[in-house]
Amino acid sequence: MTTQTKRINKNLIFGWMLIVMVLAVSYIGEVAKKERTLSYLLVFLAVTVIPAVLALVFFLRMPDSPKLRYHIVIGYSIMYVFVLLTGSTSLVFVYILPMLSLLVLYHDPGLIVWTGAVSLVFNLASIAQRIMNGEVTTENSKEVEIQFALLVLCFLGSYLATRIYDTIHCTNENYAKEIVAQKEELYQQTEELTAINEQLNQYSEELTVKNEQMRLMTMQTIMTIANTIDAKDEYTRGHSRRVAEYAVAIAKEMGYSEKKQEDVRFIGLLHDIGKIGVPDSVLNKPSKLTEEEYQLMKDHTVIGGEILKDITMIEDLDVGAKYHHERYDGGGYPEGRKGGEIPEIARIIGVADAYDAMTSNRVYRRHLDPERVMAELKRGNGKQFDPTACEAMIRLIEEKRLPKVDMDDSREVKQASQIITRMIDKAEETAIDDLQLDSLTGTFSRAQGKNVIQEQIARYGKGSVFIVDIDGFKKLNETEGFMAGDHYLKVVADQMRNLAGNQVVSRFGADEFITYLPEVDTPEEAERVADYFIGEIRAIAAEDASLSRLSVCIGVTQIATEKDKVMVAYENANKALYVAKQCGTGSFFCHRLEEIDEDPEVAESADLKQLVGLLQNRERYRGGYTVAFPEFGKVYDFISNLAERNRQQVHIVLFTIREIEGASITIDERDQIMGLLEKAIVRSIRNVDATTRYSNIQRVVLLMNLNEDQTRQVINRIMADFYRMYDRKDVEIHYDSADLSRVRPAEENGEG
DSSP states (O other): HHHHHHHHHHHHHHHHHHOOOOOOHHHHHHTTTSSSSSHHHHHHHHHHHHHHHOOOOHHOOOOTTTHHHHHHHHHHHHHHHHHHHSSSSSHHHHHHHHHHHHHHHOOHHHHHHHHHHHHHHHHHHHHHHHHHSSSOOOOHHHHHHHHHHHHHHHHHHHHHHHHHHHHHHHHHHHHHHHHHHHHHHHHHHHHHHHHHHHHHHHHHHHHHHHHHHHHHHHHHOOOHHHHHHTTTTOTTTHHHHHHHHHHHHHHHHHOOOOOHHHHHHHHHHTTGGGGGSSHHHHOOOOOOOOHHHHHHHHHHHHHHHHHTOOOOOTTHHHHHHHHOOOOTSSSSSSSOOOGGOHHHHHHHHHHHHHHHHHHOOTTTTTOOHHHHHHHHHHHHHHBBHHHHHHHHHHHHHTTSSSSSOOOOEEEEHHHHHHHHHHHHHHHHHHHHHOOBBBBTTOOHHHHHHHHHHHHHHHOOSSEEEEEEEEETTTHHHHHHHHHHHHHHHHHHHHHHHHHTTTTTTEEETTEEEEEEEETTHHHHHHHHHHHHHHHHHHHHHOOGGTTTTOOEEEEEOOSSSSSSHHHHHHHHHHHHHHHHHHTTTOOOEEEEEGGGGGGHHHHHHHHHHHHHHHHHHTTTOOGGGOOOOOOHHHHHHHHHHHHHTOOOOOEEEEEEEEEEETTTOHHHHHHHHHHHHHOOOHHHTTTTTTEEEEEETTEEEEEEEEEHHHHHHHHHHHHHHHHHOOOOOOOOEEEEEEEEEEOOOOTTTTOO
């Protein structure tokens, strides 16, 4: 648009100047002929040249200005009016028509209307002047009428032309804008596509490099695995690598592409991976295999296929392992396939495998001489071996083109082994980072701690499991606020980590931590460690006023073997913790090793036996084994003395919550279940009976003056009431009972 406006302004200025020059030359000639005066010429030059020069200056300064058209039209109109009023009317169209033709280029109808109105007014004034001067009469008015009519027609035509031109111009202009916009958009898209293409090229190059690195890594890893497989059989070192190279040579001879040849190499390296599942005693047996041993040996094909079946990175990786012992005549294993039913890659591997077997020393024979090997290949062609693959192998041998595999050059294997070792070490180093940690204390979560401690128990098979519980934690939160409680938790967690060293510390509950110390494998050592830890906590509480109420209780149990279950140990330690809490704050208690048993029923009987011993001999234990049971002990003494005086029976019953296999209950759910059990017991026993909690999953009941049958009825009533209140199927209630009146204290048995 800017260029077009400038062009129109330039043409209009040029047209105006041309008319001025023509008129000036014409008037100079008339002055020379004495037809016009010099003063008229000077006035004419003033009213025509000065506006033209001013318009030219304006154009030179702002050639693209749309306002310039109005300056030109005004200046031209001044000249036109001057000529109209002073000159000959016959020359009027010499002035008006060039201007109209130039104005049409502006496609501005308003400008045409304005110019036409001015022209008509001055023409009417000119005609009126001529009539008054008598120059125009009714006899010669025809010329004036034609002049006026032509003037109207010229402006009307110009107006219509301007409207049409304006419509065409606007359409063309919009079209031009669209073209320009499309060009710009295409240019932008071209730039974007160029950038994307460059980025894709960069990604492609990086991907090519990474693919090559991956290929090398895969090759080295598979070679390491292959050598690991071969190492199981001391007579087959390098067997998988040789088979792979022989198979690649056969595949190349059969016209396989380089990509397919590379796949063949991988398949050959892993064709015997199933030998991982065959015992070394069978692989290295020098004598003839039994039927069972031979079946084990044959199973390595099926095992290998199962191991590799889900690996899709290399096509047919599993078929080489599974079918390389199939025979072309159908007499092979594991499925007895024949001919084309056997995948071609397995037929190639089969020929290469047989050739290496015949040319290598085995535990049961020495390698065959070359003539015997060639004879066996020809004899098996079309029977044991695929004809195409077998003939390719024979040509390679006869033409001495079979590759020689240098097994002494083990650089790649060593490099791959180092890579695998580093990967395994790195995985072990970072495994702890991947575990879930408690966000507040930085210790292991319950689930992860359980798993890691179980692994450590399986590794060491001895030591002790410690549970540390903060005394009065709930009341502490209520009175001092949760921030204070969090501070207590962090301090205890830090001290637990100091105590455990490199061992695991796990937060098992809201205020409960657990750790496993394999080096603490005697009750005396466990007592010493627990006493030391409690002393450390007391010292911290004494030094820091903000921790003045900090104290802990500890429950300990010992690990007997590497087969001990962590949750069994946890429950035993929890029972010990409950006993410690009965002794008051800052106490500890150890669950005895001889009472731990993996069988829950045996363990529960041991718990009852221990409970009876604790009640009857509680004054004998000191230090970590002191049991107070202050309130329950008094009740027991009262009931026992009363029963002894009245020769009445006293039964003790221990109820235990046991999770159904596969179920999982939270700590809150466990506490809720214990509350329901307590409710069922309280509603079922009499006022003369007593009950207390023994551990977080056990409750004790003392029943006075009931025989065996009556005791059984009370137990059944308790359990029926419990199951009415708790109808979920994730726990069961078990119990064990004993007649305390038949058990004498140790002093009465002469053991004091």
